Amino acid sequence: MAFFIKHVRWVVLRLNALLVTNAILMAVIAGLGTYGHHYRHHPLIRFLYLGAITLFLPIVSDVVSTIQNPYTITVYPKHDRVILSNCEADGHVFLVILWIGLVQIVGANTITIVAGDSREGRSIAPPAVQLVKAIWTSYLAYMMIESGLEPYGYNVKWSQDRQLSLLDILLLALPYALILAKLLFKYYAWYKASRSLAFGRNPRLIVGYMEKLQVGTHYAELTISEHDVPPPLIVMGEDTVLVEKQPHGYNLAGMNINNGLLTIDTVWQLDDTLLLWRSKDLCLAFALFKMLRCRFARYTINEAGFAKASNFIRHVLLEDSDDERVLGLITNELSFLHDYYFSYLPVTYSESWLPFLSVSISLSSIGYCLFVITFLVTTFRGYSALDYEQIYCHPVHCHPVSDSTYTFTSDSKAEVSFGRLLFDVLPVCLLGTLGVLVEAREIASYICSNWTKVALICGYVKHTSWQQSPMIRKCIGHVLHTRCKLLDRWEDKMYQCSILVLHPSRNPITLLRRILHLPDQKMKVPTAVKAAVLDVVRMNQRNKLGNNGATPRRLQVGSDLLWTFHEAKGAADAMLVCHVATSILEMTRSREQLPSDHEIVATHLSRYCAYLVACCPKLLPDDHVWCRSLYKAVKKDAGRVLAGHDITVSSSEAEHRRLVELLRARSKHQVLKDGAELGQRLAELPKGEEVAWKALAGFWTEMIVSVAATCDNIDEHAEAVARGGELVTLLWALLAHVGSVDDDTATAAAATHGAPDAV
Structure with a gap:
């Protein structure tokens, strides 16, 4: 009996240690992946982050393999003796299944997705291992639930005293449905963005557009005094134009911009009290970000058309006495670059309805996490989880009679218990809280994001009905003035x-x-x-x-x-x-x-x-x-x-x-x-x-x-943007727009990468 207690106690201790350890690892993943993105560039932090992600699946698999339903423990202390025990662990198994689902909800929001051009070399699809983990953990949870099915019925149960209700089944199955929905959503968003002229293939389009703009418009003949309006740089609507293939990118089939293509000069000339200079500068920063992406795609300054914007930057903004406005413009531009290369938010804007779907999934996840926390608090209200054990066992002793015959003796009064349910409740509550925080930040990133603000400004400029609606103007005004410092990508x-x-x-x-x-x-x-x-x-x-x-x-x-x-x-x-x-x-x-x-x-x-x-x-x-x-x-x-x-x-x-x-x-x-x-x-x-x-x-x-x-080390400037920005990178972007950056490095890099792939 002493040997049996010692053995099972060690198993339960190891199991509880894994439950708590994985909850802490998920806190590390959520903190670094969601709230500490500026520090992920450090080698030690990257090691901790990668280690937390790598250890997740082995820990989950080990926890599930330890739990069996019905919970049967077999101990072989000696070659001639076997100890067999039937144990009950209803609450323990239930909370472990909740724990597995919440772990996946927390970890699903920390991945980076980039829909980049082949010349950029930065296209990152949603990791297949994330989907494999979700499918595998869903299978493990299903097997744990299915093992409690009656042999000839459909009533799920784990013991003689307790059957699973419909509420229990929903609690166990809903997180896995949310996880799969979120991952499939990200795969679809990346697929659409990678094939979009406004996202994945945008550098090729911008190069072709700027080449035609350089020689085919009246803007090249403007005098310096008329440069109060920026050149017609593209802001949004690239997917609405017809394009033709050419050796150096795409060529617009026509320069008619009334079919959905919105340029910055249209935004700049709109005289509306809702669009202050900060909003117009934000759209200008978005247009400059598209040109800066061409630099990261190894196009030269001339190919990317920097000369077209340099006159405006040089003669208007650099002459502005407001230094914060000039640097704020470049800061917003690099913030767009950070979002595009080091998060998955931009790809969700490839379709207008995808952000709403993403927010809906996040709201559902928040509702589920809050319900789980409320359910556990209500269940254990009035008494402590320390009063409940994780496992109850009835040892069955086995004595050999001959080589092939055994005599089993059982003492029903010899009931022993192991562990405290508190070790299950606390990790589940911690993961539920992390899930709420992660999903709340996800929703806040859409509301406060500059991407959302630019999309609303462009929609406001395009639709006259929006400009005449007081309610729409009020809502857009609130969004434009909303800011969350926690989401700032650029550290000043x-x-x-x-x-x-x-x-x-x-x-x-x-x-x-x-x-x-x-x-x-x-x-x-x-x-x-x-x-x-x-x-x-x-x-x-x-x-x-x-x-x-x-x-x-x-x-x-x-x-x-x-x-x-x-x-x-x-x-x-x-x-x-x-x-x-x-x-x-x-x-x-x-x-x-x-x-x-x-x-x-x-x-x-x-x-x-x-x-x-x-x-x-x-x-x-x-x-x-x-x-x-x-x-x-x-x-x-x-x-x-x-x-x-x-x-x-x-x-x-x-x-x-x-x-x-x-x-x-x-x-x-x-x-x-x-x-x-x-x-x-x-x-x-x-x-x-x-x-x-x-x-x-x-x-x-x-x-x-x-x-x-x-x-002009493009890769090193990208690393600087990833860790929150460098003053020298800010100046590099500004000097590139005014035509003062040495282009030899970019030219050599472009020659190394070769000509763009055929489209």
């Missing part, structure tokens, strides 16, 4: 790294960030940084400078030449030298003195460029392996030099000179020596500290604009 923040750390922090969070090779900190992009960078872009456009004209070649204050670019081995080397100098100058400022705008620009961009060298070297024009090794070597040497020396951040000249002399004397790396020398020159300028900060601010703004213009 910049990472910061520093080489000279006088007093490194020892708290657990800092140590964890170092182990995971994360940046030192992340902060909101200051307004002064945005204004300074846009001023450089405007100045270069007015002077008609290309990307080379923006490259900082020297650091000079009046006639005092402090440093030239030729002294560095490359862009990364120059960044680190000037970063060390900026850090040294920053340490001399009094803590009571508020930093000026020039200092804010210089220090933030300095630490941001150090972050690019350390963590994102592929966004720089230098070799990324060399950049990363350079940063590690300089960082290690700086830590060695500063170790054991108590240098305080002070405005005193003695502390500043002590730091400079220490770096000059003990540094092995030339970057630290050059940086210390440059920092000393900046601090000793007779014209004052503010002049030095102004020179550094000008240098860093030109440096970041130069990096954005010269690095």
Whole structure:
């Protein structure tokens, strides 16, 4: 008896551990896949996410294989003795089936679906393994229910005392129907989007349209003063036009745009109080997103037709004094790009009725999860789940009489129980809560999505009846003003790294960030940084400078030449030298003195460029392996030099000179020596500290604009968009639209990929 209890107790303990573990794994999947998409780029997070998805099916299969109906446990303690026990586990089996269904509901919303062009190389169909898991778990649940059927009837039961009601059967079967419906919906949406001219095949259409627009319309003859209206870039309605095949994409059979094709100039010219400039800018960002997709499809700037939009961006938006409007336009454009490449929301807009179907399925899932939670709370109201055991067993002892005959003896009073039903109730309630949160976010993503707003604006522009209906105007106005920060795809923040750390922090969070090779900190992009960078872009456009004209070649204050670019081995080397100098100058400022705008620009961009060298070297024009090794070597040497020396951040000249002399004397790396020398020159300028900060601010703004213009690594910019955005990627997109991006990389990449496939 003791052996039997020990054996079954271990089985129940393992089963409960798997139930709780899988509920936690689903929480990880829901948190990372639905609410933590900005952090999924990190290798450790990807490992946890993939591990949670991989372990799901083995855990479910193991749990189901442990449960049998009727629950029969056979134990073989010795070769000559068998212990056979009949057990009852009605509530346990019922809750396990609910658990399996809720697990699938939570995990079904975390997949990414992309309907991309073959040139983009980013088309992602719904994973077949997800459908296989749903079918397999549905089969397992059916077998668990079917095993309780009476041999000659249709009444489902698991024990002599309890039969399954119709409500029980609906509770058990409904989640699997919802899962299959959601997965089939996603397969259909992807199929329609991948064959749509407005989604999967859109880059080829945009290239053909822009080519014809370049030579066939009156817009090319407009003067600069008439550029208050954007060119007729396509916003929506591509599926309504007739197209012809051509070597470089699709060619529109006619330029008649009255058959459903809506262009941005039509939206822009509509004089309506409902459509403020923010709504029109959102549609413009959507049109620019379509052109940016052509870049990711390896078309060159000329093929993608960037020149057609560059005049409007250059002469209207860049001349606008509202910096937030200019950057907000590009931010929305990259947000559309993020949604398209790293979620499954856009493919559901391939048909107008698909979003409504998706919301209906989500509402049904929310209703089911809430009903399950209410059902369990009502069932256990007034007493604790600790009062109920998971399994009741009646041991049956078997003694051998001969080689082929056994004598069975049973003691009906020897009833033992195992486990507590609380271990079933808590995971089910947790999964039900996660299901509600995941599906609620799904519905909110449709209501607050920019895709929905653009679709409503286009419908409003097309239908005169909508413009005349007060109710429709009110509803559209509410949607256009609705915003959810949780759904923001673009983080208005910049990472910061520093080489000279006088007093490194020892708290657990800092140590964890170092182990995971994360940046030192992340902060909101200051307004002064945005204004300074846009001023450089405007100045270069007015002077008609290309990307080379923006490259900082020297650091000079009046006639005092402090440093030239030729002294560095490359862009990364120059960044680190000037970063060390900026850090040294920053340490001399009094803590009571508020930093000026020039200092804010210089220090933030300095630490941001150090972050690019350390963590994102592929966004720089230098070799990324060399950049990363350079940063590690300089960082290690700086830590060695500063170790054991108590240098305080002070405005005193003695502390500043002590730091400079220490770096000059003990540094092995030339970057630290050059940086210390440059920092000393900046601090000793007779014209004052503010002049030095102004020179550094000008240098860093030109440096970041130069990096954005010269690095056209499409894949790395896509990775930056996936993790929430980079300032250099934002500038890259802006410079591409004004015609200041070096196109050599894209041309080489297009040549590598070859000509587009035949359509």
